[in-house]
Amino acid sequence: MFWAPMIALGSALGPGESVAALEAAVASHPAATSPGATPVATGVDAREHPSSIPHGGGADDGGDDDSKPRGSEAAFHAAFNVVRKTFVASLGVGTVATALYLARRSRFAQMRAMKYKMKKNWKSRQMTALDHASAVIFGGTRRSVGESKLEVKVDRHKELKVLRHHFMETYPKLTFVTGPEAAGKSSITEKALGDIEYVLKVDLHKDQVSSGSLGASELLDHLCRRAGFYFPTTVLADLGIIQPSSSGSSPTKAAAFRREQELALRYLEYTCEEIVSETGQYPCIFIDELHSLKDAALTSSDFTRFLQWCMHITDSGLAHVVFVGRDTSLTLLDQEHHDLRERRIHFPVDFPIVTPELVKVALRHADKGRLFDGADEAKLLCETFGGQLRDMEKALDSADTGLSVSAAASRMVTETSHFIEQTILGPILQEVADADKQEDLEASYRRYLRCWNMLVLFSEAENGVALQHDRLIYEVFGEHGHEVEIYVDKGLLRYGWPPLGTDKTFEVILFPVSQRFHCAFRQLVNKPGLNKVAMDIKRHLAKLELKGTQDTLSERVQLVNSMKDFLPEDEVKPEMESVWKKLKENWEDYDTLSDTK
Structure with a gap:
C-alpha cells in the first residue's frame, strides 16, 4: 500500500x-x-x-x-x-x-463485513452458478459438452425435500452429506439451502488446500477470509514484518496467525447470533469437497479445533454446519471423535436412477451437420455408466473427437480395468514373486484369490451390482474382513445406503464405486490371461496344502508304527488302513496338480 x-x-x-x-x-x-x-x-x-x-x-x-x-x-x-x-x-x-x-479491525466493522459477505456472496452464487449446476440434476434442461448435448431429467425431489426440511424446520445440527463422486451431493445441498439468506460456503475444490496436515489450517484461513475477516497480516506482510500465512518456520508467526483465526471464529459466532436474533432464521456454514482434506489434515489439531467450534455453535443454536464429501472422510472422523458420532446427522446421497427412457442423447457432428437418433446410444450409456452423468459427458466428449459412442464407452471401461489390474492385482502378484518363505507365499496366494473371488462375485451379482456386506464377508473374506476397508479406501468399492425419503429397512451394502467399475470387473474376470493366473495360483496353493497334509499323515503313520506293539491289533489295523487310504488319495491329487502322473 x-x-x-x-x-x-x-x-x-x-x-x-x-x-x-x-x-x-x-x-x-x-x-x-x-x-x-x-x-x-x-x-x-x-x-x-x-x-x-x-x-x-x-x-x-x-x-x-x-x-x-x-x-x-x-x-x-x-x-x-x-x-x-x-x-x-x-x-x-x-x-x-x-x-x-x-x-x-474493530469488532463492529468485522461483524458488519461478515454479514455483508455471507449474504452477498451467497445470493450472487444463487443467481449464477447454482441454477446452472442444479439444472442437470433437477430439471430437463441440457448441458453443453463441446458440440454435443446431453439431455437428462432426473427426479431428486425426495432427497431435496428431506434436506430442505432439515435446514429450514429443525434446530441447528452438524450435518454430513456424503456419497460417491458426481452423485449430485453439492447440487442437492445448494438447492436445499436456497431459501436461507445467510450462507457461508467454502469450496475446497476451488479454494485448494494442501494434502498434508497444513490443509486444516488453510481451510480455516479460507473460511475466515470468505467470511470477510480482515487479517492484520495484510498490512504486516506489506511492511515485511511477518509472513501472510501460517507456513512460516517461526513458531511465533504460526501462533500469531492461530490467534487471529480464533478471533475470526469468535466474531463469526457473534455474527451468527446477531443474524438469528434479527431474522429468526439460522445461518449456515457450508464446507464442500471435504474429501480434499487427507487423513493427516482430518486428524490434525487445527481441524480438531475447528470441529469443536462447529459442535459448539450447533449446540448453542447459532447456525447449521454442513460438510459435503465422501463416506471415507466421515468414517475417519467417526473413528477419531466420539463426541462427533453422538451429535452429527448423516444424509447419504447415491447416484440417481437413470433408465434409457430418461436419457436422450444427441450427437451433433459439426462437419457433417447431421443428428443421430439417441435410442441405442442412451441404452449403451445407461448400461455402462448408470447414474454417473459425468461419465456420460466424458464419453460424449470422446465421441466428439471422431469416435463412436460405443468405442468411447469401451475405451473408458478398458482404462478402468487396466487401472484395477495395475493398482490392485499387480501389487499382490509382486508380493507373490518376492515371497521367500512358504508362509508368506501361501498368504499372498490366499490374498490374491480373495480379491479375485470378490471381483467374480460382484460381476455375477443379481438385482443390480449391490452385495450385502455380510454376504461378502461370509463367502469371500472370512476372518480377513478388514480387507474390505482397504478396497474402499483405494476407490474400488463404496458403501450404499437406502435412498433419502424412503422407509426401506436399513442394511449395509457394498457397490463398485460406479457402474463403469462394475463393467470393468466383468471385463477383468473374462480375460483369458487373468483367468489362467487365477487357476495357476489355485493349483500352487493346493499343492502347498497337499504337501502339508502329506507331511502330517506321514508323521501319523510313524506314530502308529511306533505304538503298534503296545496296542491291540484290531485297533491298529483300521487306523493304518485309514491313514494309507488318505495318503494314497493325497498322492493322486498331488500328482494330478503337478502333472507328474
Missing part, C-alpha cells in the same frame, strides 16, 4: 520527534556546517523569507568572497523545506490510514 511506509515511520516516531530528527540531520549536513555558513532557520520557509538567506555584496560593493550568495546552499535550503512539508503531510496521511485500519 502507498501509505505503508508512512505507518511504519509514524509508528516509530511522533510528528515532533520526526521533524526534530530531520532538522538534526540537516544541521549535520556539510553545506550547513561549512565555514561562513549561516545557521539554517529550519522553522521558516526560505522561499517566503528571503532575508533568512545571507546575501553578500558583489565585487563592486566591496564585499568579500565569503559573504557572496552560494547557489548550492540556497538550493539545499529550498529542497529541505519541500521535504519537510511533504513529510509532515505524509504523517497526516499515515495517521488517517492508521485510523481507518484500526476501525476496520
Whole structure:
C-alpha cells in the first residue's frame, strides 16, 4: 500500500520527534556546517523569507568572497523545506490510514463485513452458478459438452425435500452429506439451502488446500477470509514484518496467525447470533469437497479445533454446519471423535436412477451437420455408466473427437480395468514373486484369490451390482474382513445406503464405486490371461496344502508304527488302513496338480 511506509515511520516516531530528527540531520549536513555558513532557520520557509538567506555584496560593493550568495546552499535550503512539508503531510496521511485500519479491525466493522459477505456472496452464487449446476440434476434442461448435448431429467425431489426440511424446520445440527463422486451431493445441498439468506460456503475444490496436515489450517484461513475477516497480516506482510500465512518456520508467526483465526471464529459466532436474533432464521456454514482434506489434515489439531467450534455453535443454536464429501472422510472422523458420532446427522446421497427412457442423447457432428437418433446410444450409456452423468459427458466428449459412442464407452471401461489390474492385482502378484518363505507365499496366494473371488462375485451379482456386506464377508473374506476397508479406501468399492425419503429397512451394502467399475470387473474376470493366473495360483496353493497334509499323515503313520506293539491289533489295523487310504488319495491329487502322473 502507498501509505505503508508512512505507518511504519509514524509508528516509530511522533510528528515532533520526526521533524526534530530531520532538522538534526540537516544541521549535520556539510553545506550547513561549512565555514561562513549561516545557521539554517529550519522553522521558516526560505522561499517566503528571503532575508533568512545571507546575501553578500558583489565585487563592486566591496564585499568579500565569503559573504557572496552560494547557489548550492540556497538550493539545499529550498529542497529541505519541500521535504519537510511533504513529510509532515505524509504523517497526516499515515495517521488517517492508521485510523481507518484500526476501525476496520474493530469488532463492529468485522461483524458488519461478515454479514455483508455471507449474504452477498451467497445470493450472487444463487443467481449464477447454482441454477446452472442444479439444472442437470433437477430439471430437463441440457448441458453443453463441446458440440454435443446431453439431455437428462432426473427426479431428486425426495432427497431435496428431506434436506430442505432439515435446514429450514429443525434446530441447528452438524450435518454430513456424503456419497460417491458426481452423485449430485453439492447440487442437492445448494438447492436445499436456497431459501436461507445467510450462507457461508467454502469450496475446497476451488479454494485448494494442501494434502498434508497444513490443509486444516488453510481451510480455516479460507473460511475466515470468505467470511470477510480482515487479517492484520495484510498490512504486516506489506511492511515485511511477518509472513501472510501460517507456513512460516517461526513458531511465533504460526501462533500469531492461530490467534487471529480464533478471533475470526469468535466474531463469526457473534455474527451468527446477531443474524438469528434479527431474522429468526439460522445461518449456515457450508464446507464442500471435504474429501480434499487427507487423513493427516482430518486428524490434525487445527481441524480438531475447528470441529469443536462447529459442535459448539450447533449446540448453542447459532447456525447449521454442513460438510459435503465422501463416506471415507466421515468414517475417519467417526473413528477419531466420539463426541462427533453422538451429535452429527448423516444424509447419504447415491447416484440417481437413470433408465434409457430418461436419457436422450444427441450427437451433433459439426462437419457433417447431421443428428443421430439417441435410442441405442442412451441404452449403451445407461448400461455402462448408470447414474454417473459425468461419465456420460466424458464419453460424449470422446465421441466428439471422431469416435463412436460405443468405442468411447469401451475405451473408458478398458482404462478402468487396466487401472484395477495395475493398482490392485499387480501389487499382490509382486508380493507373490518376492515371497521367500512358504508362509508368506501361501498368504499372498490366499490374498490374491480373495480379491479375485470378490471381483467374480460382484460381476455375477443379481438385482443390480449391490452385495450385502455380510454376504461378502461370509463367502469371500472370512476372518480377513478388514480387507474390505482397504478396497474402499483405494476407490474400488463404496458403501450404499437406502435412498433419502424412503422407509426401506436399513442394511449395509457394498457397490463398485460406479457402474463403469462394475463393467470393468466383468471385463477383468473374462480375460483369458487373468483367468489362467487365477487357476495357476489355485493349483500352487493346493499343492502347498497337499504337501502339508502329506507331511502330517506321514508323521501319523510313524506314530502308529511306533505304538503298534503296545496296542491291540484290531485297533491298529483300521487306523493304518485309514491313514494309507488318505495318503494314497493325497498322492493322486498331488500328482494330478503337478502333472507328474
